[in-house]
Amino acid sequence: MEDKNSDYGLTQITASSSRNGSIEAQHAADYGAETELRRLLTTRHVTMIALGSSIGVGLWLGAGKSLAAGGPAAIFLGYVLAGSMCWAVSHASGEMAVMYPVPSAFVQWTGKFVCPSAAFALGWAYWFMNVITISNELQAVNTVLGFWTDKVPVSAWITVFWVVMILVNVFGVNIFGEVEVICSTIKFSWIIVVIFSMIVTSAGGAPGHGPVGFRYWTQEPFKNGIKGFFSVLPTCVFAMSGTENAGLVAAETANPKKAVPRAVGSIWLRLSLFYLLGALMITINVDPNNPDIFGQAGSNASPFVIAYREAGLPPLAHMTNAVIFISVLSTGTIQGYAGARTTVGLAHLGMAPSPFKHADSTGRPWWGLFITLFLGGGLAYLNVGNSAADVFTWLSNLTSLFTLFGWGMICLTQIRFRYAWKLQGRSVSDLPWKSWTYPFAAWWGLVWCIVLIILQFYLSVWPLGLPSEAQGFFANYISIIVIVVCYLGARVYYRGPWWVDAGTIDLDASRRFYVKEEFEGVPRTGWRKGAHKAVEIIFN
Structure with missing residues (x-):
């Protein structure tokens, strides 16, 4: 049974209570079906999106700037440090996404468990971050393609690949999912090649130079002291932004209870392979003072490409640059998807114009897609008249602050959810999926998000290698100003208490109930069953 009473615009699902206080649904309630989005994504899609959604310019190019x-x-x-925070956020987001697979995910969770004002600030901050990231990825295309040619105008590259991102999104969520599976598979496969090949080059197994080993670690492990370390953190966080997308896509996933935990379970693999081992390979192959590192001079922008060029392996340098190009386009496409779905959730909360609620018969939210992709592409043209390094640095700082705010709110939401669950006499065993990391990971992520926001304030007032200027401060810290203005403006509008009363939260509103067995798709037999099992082994 369904009751159309609303909780900030959310559909309420009626359930019956058993003797032990647990909640048993009369049927499998599906809140996502109450929107016009379509549940067309499978476990394979969600897992690969989680693995590859944030493997973009932040890792391939930003690592050089950080070095x-x-x-x-x-x-x-x-x-x-950023990886440990990302891991904590993924578990918090995963637990919430299985329980409440709703459009815009953490935005609606925040409105339900924290307060509407925080949800308003988070939703519009995250949407703006999606727009900024599209712009950043598009301007990075010029840097990547500059490896092969500088004859094509910057505006031409931006226009061509802006159209590509639009097309992937407008062809529907199922096409989007398949494109991201292919891109993530390429990125995941190539990073394995990178790790093994760079171990060989560092050991002296390439024609370009002799053994390098940990030479740069012993010569100058930390440049610019503690301030240099602080300046690295925003770029590291920016590189890992997107991990929370596994929770965002749950609203369009056939079976969140199956798909989301598997995606969360793959996070450790991505963190260890893509970031930690990838970063380690850079540090044992590339000199921090190399003039070709991104932000200095030269077209060999990526430290991965630099490593192969200096090792005398130009074919691998070209192949790596091609993978970087795919990564940039993939990440920008995902941001278009995420921004459009964020506006859907905001509209369902009554925090965006009502037309943003609507999607067509195939689940495409046209209003959200148009405004997100239009503004993201438009901002990319800032790169035409400015240095790629300057634009990258500015946009990275803006995005990292939005990401920290979002990650912190996800952790806080899980803390508030568990508190309300316990306060209302519910048992943890009744959760459809519970993270084994609670409460330590949630508090770890929340505290570090607060600390890094404070550190970014310090770097904005006293930037590394630059004089203190009001212009520089506002350019680097305007994200927090936007968040505060949105929050205070929403406070004036919504009024009420600073916190939602945990004792009065309707824990079953917008919740998805699961029957004992829920499968994705139709039963498979014979060779189809074997083929499906093989795909699950490879991708899950």
């Missing part, structure tokens, strides 16, 4: 600013030890430790 130049902080040195080998700083970049590795920066990824360790």
Whole structure:
């Protein structure tokens, strides 16, 4: 049974209570079906999106900037810290996404468990971050393609690949899912090649140079001291932004209870392979003072490409640059998807114009897609008249602050959810999926998000290698100003208490109930069953 009473615009599902206080649904309630989005994504899609959604310019190009600013030890430790936060956020997001697979995910969770004002600030901040990231990825295309040619105008590259991102999104969520599976598979496969080949080159197995080993670690592990280390952290966080997308796509997933935990379970693999080992390979192959590192001079922008060129392996350099190009397009496409779905969730909360609620018969939210992709592409043209390094640095700082705010709210939401669940006499065993990391990971992620936001304030007032200027401060810290203005404006509008009363939260509103067995798709037999099992082994 369904009751159309709303909780900030959310559909309420009626359930019956058993003697032990647990909630048993009369049927498998599916809140996502109450929107016009379509549940067309499978476990394979969600897992590969989680694995590859944030493997973009932040890792392939931003790692070079971080190496130049902080040195080998700083970049590795920066990824360790950012990775631990990302892991904590993924578990918090996963638990919530299985329970409440709703459009815009953490935005609606925040409105339900924290307060509407925080949800308003988070939703519009995250949407703006999606727009900024599209712009950043499009301007990075010019840097990547500059490896092969500089004859094509920057505006031409931006226009061509802006159209590509639009087409992937407008062809529907199922096409989007398949494109991201292919892109993520390429990225995941190539990073394995990178790790093994760079171990060989560092050991002296390439024609370009002799053994390198940990030479740069012993020469200058930390550049620019503690301030250099602090300056690395925003780029590390920016590189890992997107991990929370596994929770975002749950609203369009056939079986979140099956898909989301598997995606969360793959996070450790991505963190260890893509970031930690990838960053380590850079530090044992590339000199932090190399003039070709991104942000200095030269077209060999990526430290991965630099490593292969200096090792005398130009074919691998070209192949790596091609993978970087695919990564940039993939990440920008995902941001278009995420931004459009964020506006859907905001509209369902009454925090965006009502037309943004609607999607067509195939689940495409046209209003959200148009405004997100239009503004993201438009901002990319800022690169035409500015240095790619300057634009990258500015946009990275803006995005990292939005990401920290979003990650912190996800952790806080899980803490508030568990508190309300316990306060209302519910048992943890009744959760459809519970993270084994609670409460330590949630608190770890929340505290570090707060600390890094404070550190970014310090770097904005006293930037590394630059004089303190009001213009520089506002350019780097305007994200927090936007968040505060949105929050205070929403406070004036919504009024009420600072916190939602945990004792009055309707824990079953917008919740998805699961029957004992829920399968994705139709039963498979014979060779189809074997083929499906093989795909699950490879991708899950």
